[in-house]
Amino acid sequence: MKHARVKANDQILDVTVNDNNEVITQSGDVLAAGSFSWLPPCKGKMFVLAINYADHAAELSFKAPDEPLVFLKNSNSLIGHEQHTYRPDNVDYMHYECELVVVIGKEAKNVSKEDAMDYVGGYTVGNDYAIRDYLENYYRPNLRVKSRDTCTPIGPYIIDADQIKDPHNLVLRTYINGELKQEGNTKDLVFDIPYLISYLSDIMTLTPGDMIFTGTPEGLADVKPGDVVTTEVEGVGVLTNTIISESDYLASLN
């Protein structure tokens, strides 16, 4: 099953998505394309892995870390599929990061690596935008780089864990305006999903809806207003997002 949340007629609905990519309400109606907007499909803590693909570590001139390098985002940054992300005026480098997102399905505390996959509820696609101009060496990557309003598209939906045979062999791809820019495979994760769940659940209690953004492979590029950015995780979903200018974003707030 694929689970999503949408807004239609000013109502928030929990829906499912069928094999034809049609959105089905709980009463069984099909929502016509254009009659709804996509919301983030999950709510919870947001963990993000930095430098969790060896090739991306090399790209950033870092050696892969000895233990997971985890940072947190706040829910203000989340937006759904087919929404807008704004690029601040006067910045030089804003890049996407295509990531497989693990969604926790049941409460997890002190879980072993062997049992960890039992706690996965499903998967979705995340795009962890960063504004590199704002990087500072204090709690790096700092919230101003990573936890900005509109800067974390996620979705379109959560696909149940049992629908993904091997989450450690999925191709990730990012396209800007249809042109392939980033490609990698989850088989290259430095710390795999069981490791991450075990590691985090040793620190704290994980609860259903918590999200683990597992990191991004190499192939970053700058994005500009007007760009359509498509992030895709094989078998999980295709997440589309459009970059807008800061002034268009500010106008949309009023």
Add this chain to the structure above:
Amino acid sequence: MYTYRLQESGKVVTKKSDTTFAVDMAEPLAPATHGAVIGVALNNKDLVASIEDQFEEKPYVTPPKTPVLHIKTDNTHIGHGQTIRIPTNKGAVYAGPSLGIVIGKKATRVSEEHALDFVKGYTVVNEVSLAETSFYRPAVKAKCRDTFCPIGPWVVDKALVTNPNSLSINTYVNDELVHSTSTDCLVHSVEKIISYISSFMTLEVGDLIIAGTPLRDESLEIKGDDIVMIDIEAVGRLANPVEQE
């Protein structure tokens, strides 16, 4: 007015009281507010003075240009009277006395001048942490452990607090005064923090900002069987028992 939250028949309900003595504190309270909790690190003048000679060196290279923020995840939030649990073999654990600023109106890109219009009121926060050995990478392991963020007992309406940038904060362990500070030691004022955070993060009703914690020296260490209590002038007194896991 004092707003507080407690468990009633398995559900958390919000209550209001005109006086502090009428707040029902027979049972532990729930965290005084419900929302995102954002902390401001390195926001105490004495703490910064104690380490600023490191700021020119690796890994920092330059002093912070903007307020340094962190997130206290929902698993950390507990209320007045609930138990702080000390993990085994993780080293010393420190209390983190701070004013808590509770958002009352959705805030996106607000100016310092108008910042307090978006505040509902104030609460007491104990931003518990393992030792702060470095500010280079996000302190998830040190700060996001279960029960590491007592919040309460209540939210006092901002009208009852004359100047949030001049409130004394006293910390007691087992009824002994161990530490005194004040919000006049904040590097960035309450107004500045709200304005800065809202410049890129929309703050929602109920969200909480931890204004700033002092240097965690041994006076703030807490251990199993202690009772830690933080008193903020005009705001309230937050007490929590401590238990070794």
